[in-house]
Each structure stands twice: as structure tokens, then as C-alpha cells.
Amino acid sequence: METEEHLLALKVMRLTRPTLASPLPVTCDSKDLPGNLLNNSLQQDPTAVPGSETIAIGQFLLLPQNPVNIYLGETFSSYICVYSETKQNVYNVSVKVDLQTSSQRLPLANNPPTSTLTSDQTVNTVIQHEVKEIGTHILVCEVSYQNSAGILLSFRKFFKIQVLKPLDVKTKFYNAENDDVYLEAQVQNITSGPICLEKVALDASHLFKVTCLNMTHTGESIFGKVTLLQPQSISQYLYCLTPNEKLISDVKSLSGATNIGKLDIVWRSNLGEKGRLQTSQLQRMSPDYGDIKLSITELPNFVVLEELFTFKCKLVNNGERTVDFMLYLENTENIAWCGISGKKLDPLPPHSHKALEFKCIPLVPGLRTLSGVKLVDTFLKRTYTYDELGQVYVVLPEGLNNHQ
């Protein structure tokens, strides 16, 4: 605490966006008792906007009269004014401003000293800093100067700032069968006022290619024209990530590719006050593929009852040795296979894959599961059964449909 008297004093004001003042519109008709008196007084009001006096959306800048919250990702800006409290001149005035967070001390300003400060002069400093930590921050202002006797004096002032969390971001991942990853991100506004989300984008890691699923076919935002988010409201975003070619061909590293990327969010609030947040690296659960993986690469959605159709699969050997497979096809009540069961496949070297093609005939209409494919590792005598390879919707032949 400062007890000694100083020749200089210091004032600090946080600079937030001004507000737009407007008058309280009270109007009359010429038929009313005051005639146009109230209208005239409104028109003469400097805060009224000519032509739209009765709309309370002003243009007259008013400096903030009440404290405003500061949120993580916003820019903290302050005006620091040092003025003289004496009639004497003061020499070599320097102002040093630091910001102390819970983890570090950041220098914000350290101007070259003002050699002479007369009684009616001031030293003005405007600092700006993008806040990157939540919690208590202390603004430390240190003023040092020399009095007329040349004695070096200094004092410090501290200002406490509480940085709040502006957004709550929740994410969910879905690993799709075809190795795509879907990311669902919920962005909730937990500030006290409405905000406008200027940008929500996924900066994917280099292993994935991102498709943003928040646009319609015509390129419009699915959220409509206004991207305003009321307090406590949530906007939900969906992204599809496709692993790059190199990654797809190597199941081990595909399985290990858990770093998805970062969400980059930019918002604005009152009169353009800007905030920006980047999430930490988003991690998905690594999918467990095992050494042998059989997955569908091509499959029609709709097939016709009792008509032959084809689908393709990819067989991957992720192990360290060459594997010999026997392929068995077992008919089920839904499907009859068309091909040879008990066929020996060509040896599959380690870390390689091959394409397989299957033909079959659907026997029952409706949504049906492809099952009955079996692979036997002839060396280990181990059997891999695939009873849920994929699904097709079996429709009736067109002629039959029309008769019904």
C-alpha cells in the first residue's frame, strides 16, 4: 500500500466499445395538447437520428458508464493516464505496465521516459492485449520519476481483472466404417449478452481432409441469415474428416491418427468487440482395427428382390507376416451367394490390402444385413466371421410394385 505522497498520480480506465445513445422517444400528434412541442424537443436532441428519431438505435457514441465483463479471447484494452499533482516540473517520467496472470508476467508497455512533465501535462498510454488465460489477472502500473532535486521516486498501482469463459465447446466423434471421422461440435454462448459467431472452422491436422457440413447445396449457412447466438443458446456444427490416401493404406497409422485438429472460433459482440478462441487439439478414440480387416468399399443402397447385385470389399493385412486365406460363403435366409465358397485366395503380404468382389441375390424384401462371409487363416487355423458387413434395402421389382 502506498502511504507516501507523490508528485504524480495515475488513473486507469478500461477501454471497451462505446455504446450508441439514443433519446427516449415521447411524441405527440398536432392534435394533442402540446402540439409539436415534444416532437420538436426530440428533433433537437443531439442523440436522435434525423429521420428516425423514434427508433432507439442511435449514432451518438457514449463512453461506457458501467463495468463490462472481459472474456477469454477478447482484447483487453486500457487507458493509463499519469498527471501531475504539483506545480513543479517533474523529470524523466516513465510508465511501465505489466499484466500478471496466474502463470506468467507479460510486459504490455514500457515507454521511453518523458524528460520533463509540467503541471498541466499528462503521459498517456493505451495498452491492448489479447487475453489467453481464464481467472484473475493483475494489471501492474509502475510510475517512476525524478523530482526537481533529482531524487528518483516511484510508485506502483494494481488493478484486478477477472477473465471469464465466453464459450462452452463440446465435441463428439463418430468413426465411420469407411474410415471417415465425423465431428459434432456444440458451441454454447455463456457470456451475458448475445454474440455473433463470425467464424467457426475446423483446422484439421494434415492427416485429414475436412468437409464442412454446415452449408446447404447452394452454399448458404444452415443457420439462416442471422448468426446471432443468445446467452445460453447453442449452435451445433458437423464436420466430416476423410483420412488422406497415405493414411488409408496404412491401418496402423490410421488407427494411431487420433489428433483431429482444432476448432477456430471468432465472435463479435457489442459494437464489434472481437473475441477469438482456438480449442486445444481435439482427440478421437483410436479405432481398434486388429490385424485383419474386411470393410466395404462399394455397396448399392437399394437392390431389387431376386436380382443379382455386386459389392466390393477391401481386405487389409495389418500384421507382420504373409497370410493365406480360405474364403467361405454361407447362404442365409436373406441372401443367396453367387460365387465359389471354399476358394483359396492369393497370399496377402504384410501391410498390404486387396480388393474383393462379391455377387449375391437378395431373397427377402426390406432392410437386410449382408452376412455369411468367413475367412480362415490357414496357418493359424483362425476363422474371421463377418455377419454384419453392411446393409442393403431390398425393393420389389418395379412391375410388382405398380400392381400393388
Place this chain on the structure above:
Amino acid sequence: MFFEVSVNLLNKKPSITDIYPPNGDSDRNSDAWLPMEKTKRVFFVTKLSNTPDLEMLTMPGVLLEEDIEDEMGEPIIVCCKEAKAGCKRGSLTAGLSPTERRLRELIQVGAYGAAINHTAALLALYGQGRGKQGHRTTHSPQSLQIWYIRIALLVKIKSFAVAQAEAQPFSQLEKPDIFYQYYPELYGNRTGSMASFNFRLLLAELPMICGKPKDSLRKLFCIWATIKRMLKNLKQGLCEDGSSSISDTDKTNSLKLWTIRESKVMYSIVNCSCSIKDYALAIEMLVHLCERDGAPKHVLLSALGRLHLQTGNISDAEVCFNESSHCGSNSVRGLVDKGLLAIAQNNYEEAYVCFQQANCLDPSNIMILNNMSVSLFHAGQTKEAIAVLESAISSKPVGGVHESLILNLCTLYDMQSSRGIMKKFALLRQMSKYSADAPTTILEKLYG
């Protein structure tokens, strides 16, 4: 766009005929209002000489126990006596009997406190003065006008609690005794509301003004619905309440009047949605207003642009400002909008340049000078910012001594030195010379 009704009277002093024109179509047009079913039933009952329930009657009275004294407190009396003397200028000279003419004069000089005291005296003549709330009374267009002025002025001086309490008996002006139909023996077959449309609108806005904007929103939408019903009748060639057909000229005039009033209600809904921060509704209403026939598009688009700025939507704001200038807004408007846009982008230097250019075109505009000053301050130049505001006040004291401008100046004084208080008293001295009433909020700031 705001008061088209009165635009040709703007430079003319209102004469008695302006205020109380002879009965005719214009009266029917402007007085028209559709009573609720419950109210209509009372008209029928009173025709059979039955007295309606007390709860269906409007029984207002002045609640303010004492005349409004000027707000200057002790520190001022000590520091600058002339301020108090100045503020007394508008008060009612004792011995003069209250008249509507005197009331108008007080309003004209801006002595709202004294004018409010005057309304209390006038209402006493109608039996609706102090202590009369809850007593049966008879209403007339004249008494309701006085009430309207009283409530409006109470709002103007920010005595919101009193305004709300005294306005309470009027509810939404839907009770039967506010309609001409209630007094067939006095007004014959005349129908419609004795209370003016602006009184109705003010009562609907009152909750918003007093911090309960949601209540206002409901009331404003009710008013809008009634106007829509009347406009529908008019478009079918019927009079407002749909009871009989009217001439084409009459129809044109009345459609014009009620379309303007509809816009007024829609503006209020914009204001109300802004105060509950439902910006989506405000934007929707403004877009709707822009699309109406004969709408002052450039003004509305500029307002929409500023609304977008408030929400932080810079790109849409820019689109609106551009459209506004295509629709013929003048260059000062364009420069001010550009300056505000620069502030939204945190570029106060550029904002200053825009406001300065606007200032060259319109040097006496207080708003532009103020915005220049705020831009200077944000760029770290308090001294220059103060100089701009002080010169604004000395060049145009009547408009310059404005609450918001004073608040800005006081903030700057506070910033610059511990001698701010002396400068504030100097300001107060200046204020007392030019305005009859000192707004309370300023006084708080000045004392602070």
C-alpha cells in the same frame, strides 16, 4: 417519417382549432378504436341505465404528494447558487390560475418539472387531482389529454415509478368510460376513443421504459393487431370499426393515418425488442418496415446497419450502409455510418477521420463533434478529446448541454486529473444557464 401527420404544421404555432378541430371525418379517423368484447357489453348495459362494475371504470388521481422541486442538492447550493436560481426560472408563478396555454409555455421552455406541477393543478379542476385515485369520475378528451401530458413529462424527467403508479388506473385504455359510446347523452352517436392514440402507445411503452420490456412487447402487439383489423376494414371500403361504408377520400385519408400509426407501433416494437436484446426480432421488424410502400428506406437501412453493428455483425452492417447510400442518404449520414463501422473494427484513427470529414460538411452538429471526441480519447488523446467537447458546448450551448455529452465530458475530466470536480461544477453552472431542469443522472455524475 416520424410525424407525417403533423409535418405541415411544424413551423406553425398550434392554434385552438389545431388542437380541438370541429367534429368530422378527421375526428372519426383519429379517434377510432375497436373496444374489446367485455367493453362493448358494458356499453349495452349502461344503455339500460345499469351501473357497471367499479373494476370496469377508470379512476385516476394524482399520486405525487408534493410539487416537484428542482433536483439540485446541497453541494450545488454551496458551490454555485446561480445554478439553483437558473433552474427556478420555469416554475409556476404563484397566484396565476392554471391554464392549458400556460402548460404549453412551460413545456416549450423545457420546464418539465413545473409543467408536471401544472398538470396536477389542472387535473384538480377535473376532480382527478391529489388523493382522487380510486374515486368515480367523468372523463373528457381534455382531461385525458392532461393525463397524457403528465405521464409523458414524468417519463421525460425519468420519474418512472410515479409515471407507472399514476398510469396504472388507465390500464391499456380499454375500459368503457374512455370511449365516447359510454356517454351517449353527451356525445350522441359519436364513437371511438377519447384518449389520443399517442397516450395509448405511451401506456404500452411504459413498462419497457420502466425496465419491464417483455410486458410492453405483448401490449404493443395487441395494439398492432387492432390497427391491422381497422386497416382491413378500411381496405374493404368500410369505416374503421366496420360498421358502415365510407367515401373514397375518407378511405384514403384514414388509410394514410393508420398506416403511419402502424409504422409508429412497429418502431416501438423494434425499440422494445432491442431493449430485451432480441435482436433477431428487431432485425425482422426493420426489414419488414423497409419493404412497406413509401418507407424512408435510406433511414431504415442505416438504422438496420447500426443494429447489425451493435450485435457485432460487421459484414451485414456494411451491406446495409451501402444500400442506404444507394437509396439516397446524404453524405453526412454515409460518413457517420463509415465512422461507426471503423469503430467496430477497432480503428479509432480512421473513425476520427470519417467524423472529421462529416464535421466539415455539418460543422454545428453536436453528435459529430461528440463522436470525434470519443474517437480521440480511444486513440489516447484525452486533452484533445476534452477540447472538442468544450468547444461544442461553447459553440452551441442549448443543444450541447445534453445529458450524454455531459456524461462523456465528465468521464474525460475524471480521467485526466484530480481537479475534475471543479471542472464539473463549472459545467453545472453552464447547464443552469441553458436548461430549466437538470436531469438527475447528470447530477449524480457531477457529484461523483
